[in-house]
Amino acid sequence: MTTLISQKPELKAPEPEHCPGPESEDAGKGDACAGCPNQQICESLPKGPDPDMAVITENLSNIKHKILVLSGKGGVGKSTFTSMLSWALAADEELEVGAMDLDICGPSLPRMLGAEGETVHQSNSGWSPVYALDNLGLMSILFMLPDPDAAIIWRGAKKNGLIKQFLKDVNWGERLDYLVVDTPPGTSDEHLSVTTYMKDAGIDGALVVTTPQEVALLDVRKEIDFCRKAGIKILGVVENMSGFVCPSCQGESQIFKPTTGGGEALCEELGLKFLGSVPLDPRIGRACDNGECFFDQYADSPASNAILDVVDALRDEIEMLLENLNIN
Structure with missing residues (x-):
């Protein structure tokens, strides 16, 4: 079993809540550091640019396109759409596609892409992703857990460490033509980490x-505001679960009524591309x-056509x- 996080530096006790992190410029100086058993250790650590940033940039240099899938809201089908996007891109056999599951507390991509139960292998060249297809690789914390039902009870610093390892150690x-990064709901630790670590490597934008x-x-408005503040281009907005299509009669009805115009009206208001x-x-x-791949089974369904x-x-x-x- 691959070790998830190398403990560096060796701390006397778990990081307290709101810990700035041992590698932060404020390590040992913040309000959360007062009375912490690790305070002296953190104060004595060298400060400065993160040496892993150059490693991450180099490791991601062979990836042509990097796309973040965001929502801000849980339950909108973000991971489902990530899996559909991955399947659809990989349908072009000339493309090499990777999917990275950064929903650390609720990883679901392995199940959706038919790779549940697999394990990650480590070699001199790094961690090898699990392949759902010959041209579709996947990385998720689920591959590293001894029990798939185990809860991930981690604070931010440990989550950030795993995200960093995913970005710098996965071979x-x-x-790789497309790396699709599935993120959890919200605008906090995981989002800040992945955007910071990938900044120099370049992110095409967010879906x-x-x-x-x-x-x-x-x-979703908050997520859009996060992207703008973080300098991430929004490639577009997709409205999921937009009406219900009966598999038998193909009739369509609205389940979630767009009381304010839905995603299309939001895009018109904020000047965004409605995909x-x-x-x-x-x-x-x-x-x-x-x-299973939905497109293979129901290629002519309205949902398949809409997703494609x-x-x-x-x-x-x-x-x-x-x-x-x-041009510029």
């Missing part, structure tokens, strides 16, 4: 997932539970972004 091979109702859009709407289809949930249209719009947006960068 994706000589070429924001929402559902039509206003209670979801409230949190499209994806209807709710119960067969998507069944395919994810079984680790969103993926095409996303790829067009990325290519347009690259063209603009080359």
